[in-house]
Every structure is written in structure tokens, then in C-alpha cells.
Amino acid sequence: MKIGIDSFVSVVTDPDTGREIGPQERVAHLLEEVERADQVGLDSYGIGEHHRSEYLDSAPAVLLAAAAARTRDIRLNSAVTVLSASDPVRVFQEFATLDLVSGGRIDLVVGRGSFVESFPLFGLDLDDYDSLFAEKLDLLLRLREQPHVTWSGRHRPALTGQGVYPRPVQDPFPIWVGAGGTPSSFARAGGLGLPLMVAIIGGQPARFKPLVDLYRETGRRAGHDPATLKVGLHCFGFVGDSDQQAADDFYPGWQEMFTTIGRERGFGAPGRAQYDATVAPDGAFLIGSPETVAQKMLRIDSDLGGVDRISLQMTNIRLAHDNLLHGIELLGTEVAPRVRRALDG
Secondary structure, three states: OEEEEEEOOEOOEOOOOOOEOOHHHHHHHHHHHHHHHHHOOOOEEEEOOOOOOOEOOOOHHHHHHHHHHOOOOOEEEEOOEEHHHOOHHHHHHHHHHHHHHHOOOEEEEEEOOOOOOHHHHOOOOHHHHHHHHHHHHHHHHHHHHOOEEEEOOOOOOOEEEEEOOOOOOOOOOOEEEEEOOOHHHHHHHHHHOOOEEEEEOOOOHHHHHHHHHHHHHHHHHOOOOHHHOOEEEEEEEEEOOOHHHHHHHHHHHHHHHHHHHHHHHOOOOOOHHHHHHHHOOOOOOEEEOHHHHHHHHHHHHHHOOOOOEEEEEOOOOOOOHHHHHHHHHHHHHHHHHHHHHHHHO
16 A cells, blocks of 8 residues: 555644734745655655645645655655646646656546536536536547557637656556546546546545445446556545544544535534544544544545546645654654554464
């Protein structure tokens, strides 16, 4: 199992001083976080894409390029690229260039996005939510196969054999499909034989087993090698010196963030009881001491029939930078070794 971190590059308010960290300082903190993850031996670091005032990740390829120049071993990925609102040609060019900068350490994770601000921003119709993604994914995969593509669709001007360059270091270039809880998304990824990144942001991870089984069975029926049908998870997580300290440090920012989202989407503000239930052993949040987080990763791996990657969304709008760096260090030096020893038998 590969273990890493995902970040949405949240705007952070220091919990001790109440000072909002400015954008330039926050991006500097992000790059320090990626460097620390590389130094402590984590496998991956992903950066999301949002077009909202509380996040600084609207141009993830730029941030990933800066991270690639400052790291040596860690793989870097999008988490996720909102392909529906992007031009597949430009996405391919940007991430192929990133692959060159990094020396072949890039994964491209594409999805439809759980926020929809990008649709009106780029003049797109929400009624085309699914068809935009399906069509653009088709083009992206064709571009991966060869530089000269003849293609036409509804949502982008046709290609008539123009060359798309540069080409990436990796061949084939890794493209993952990000999914939430929609069965058709799992089936699509399986049918295409693409690795799957599942966002589990609440509830119980074991409840995703039928969807993961659907992905694997669809891939098998389509004739794909089971070894290529990888499953990754994106989950909220944070590692502290104790279970109580980790839970207490992460809660204020999580509660504030989901209160804001709830106000927008029409559901109530979450409370501590809901949070604690999701931090519990069978819940989706991987929050606690190194031993607790490691055991939870192993339980999820067993519940879902094997997991290839777990990426923790550790950034939090009320979490001090030093606390986050310490959490990253614990994840790399304490949690990952425990999980690897257990799985190696």
C-alpha cells in the first residue's frame, strides 16, 4: 500500500493567534509540507483544484511544478483535476510537462469535481455535467496513446491530426479516475481499465465494498488485467501524538468548513458527536495516534479487499503549520512503517 497526502491548499487561520495566513505565506507553507513529506519517505502528495475564495489551488499544475523542483523521490498528483471544466489538450500538455520536470513522478487524477464553481466560471452548462466528463476523458486517453489524434465531439472543436506535445517521460502516462459514490463512475473506470481514486469523506469505508467490487468486476469483464485495476482512497486524516490530541486539533477547522458547505447545500451544521462517530474505528476519518491510524488503514484495506493507495487530506483551516508538519512526519516515520510491516507479513 502506498501512503500519501492530499491538499486543497486551504486558507488557514492560525489557531493560536487568530491571524489569517496570507496567500504568499500559505503557498510557501505548502511547499514546505511537500518537502517534508518527501524527506520522511511518504509515497505521494496530491494537490486539488477549486475555484473558491477559501482555497489557493485553482492552478494545481503550477503548484505541482514548484513542488517537483523541490523534491526528489515522492510522486506528485492532482487531487483531482476537474476535467469537465478543462481542455483535455491543455491538461495533457501541462501534465506531460510536469512529468518532464519531475523526472517521471506524476499521476493525473481526473474527475467531475464535487464543487461546481468552475462550470459558470468557464461558461459551461451544469446539465452537461456527465457528458462533458465522458467526452473529455475519451479525448484525454486518445492523446495519451499518440501525439496525432483525429477526434470530434460536442464540447470541444475537432482535432484533425494536429500534434500534441510534449510527450511525458512515463509511457503509458498514469491517469486515474476520481469517484465519489456514483456507481456509474466506478463502472466507467473499470470498463476503461483505469486506476480508481475514491473520495470517502464520511460514513463507513466498508460501505464502499459493493462499489469497489463493481469496479473490479466491470474491469474483469472488459478483459483488463486485474493488476491494473488499482484502488486508491482519499480520506480526511491527521496524525498526532495521541488520539485525543489529534481529534481535538482537527475538529475546529473541519466543523467550520462543513458548516459553510452545509449552509450552501442546505444541510445542518455538523457537531462533535457526528465527528467523533466518524473518527471511531469503523468510521471514515483516519485521525489519531500513529498506532490508531495504522490499524485503521489495515482495517480499511481488509474491508475493501485490498487497497493500493491511501491519501490523507490533512490540511485544515484551523490547524497550525507546525502541527501539520509534525503530523506529516508521524505519518511518514511511524504510520507508514507499521502498515508496510503488517502487509509484508
